[in-house]
Amino acid sequence: METFKFEKLRIWHTSMDFGELIFEVSGRFPNDEKYNLISQIRRAADSIALNIAEGSTGQTNKEFRKFIGYSLRSLAEVVTCLHKAKRRKYLNDSKFSAFYKQAFVLMNSMGAFRATLKERK
Incomplete structure (x- = not known):
């Protein structure tokens, strides 16, 4: 079976998982949010x-x-929304810290991947 280029990227899989976790936890925020x-x-x-x-489908x-x-x-x-959620007491320190660490790892992974994308001459 053929796959799209992005489906082979670890950062895409990690970001998909992270998005699902954010979806789940945000469902516990108050309804007025x-x-x-x-x-x-x-x-x-x-x-x-x-x-x-979207970026993986580009030509350069x-x-x-x-x-x-x-x-x-x-x-x-x-991450800013997570800070807002913590300040509004929708997330305790432990939950916030867990999401923050995941975000930090993802940021570093994406930054490292972006650094490999040198322009072809």
């Missing part, structure tokens, strides 16, 4: 993997690097 923090964190978390996939490494950059920005958005 449905159109605010829940929506924001879910869209940002999904955007990480979506941008990796430069373009792919740009989309990895978008993914990194989305990850930063998720």
Whole structure:
């Protein structure tokens, strides 16, 4: 069976898993956050993997690097939402710390992958 290029990438799989965890935990936030923090964190978390996939279909490494950059920005958005959730007492310190560590590992993995995407001469 043939696969898409992005399906072979560990960062895509990791970001897919991370997005599902964010989806699950955000479902426990208060209902009055449905159109605010829940929506924001879910869209940002999904955007990480979506941008990796979209960028992988580009014609150049430069373009792919740009989309990895978008993914990194989305990850930063998720981390900010996690801080908001912690401040609003939707996440305890332990849960926050676990998600924060996962985000940090993912950020480093994406940054390392982006560094391998040198422009072909």
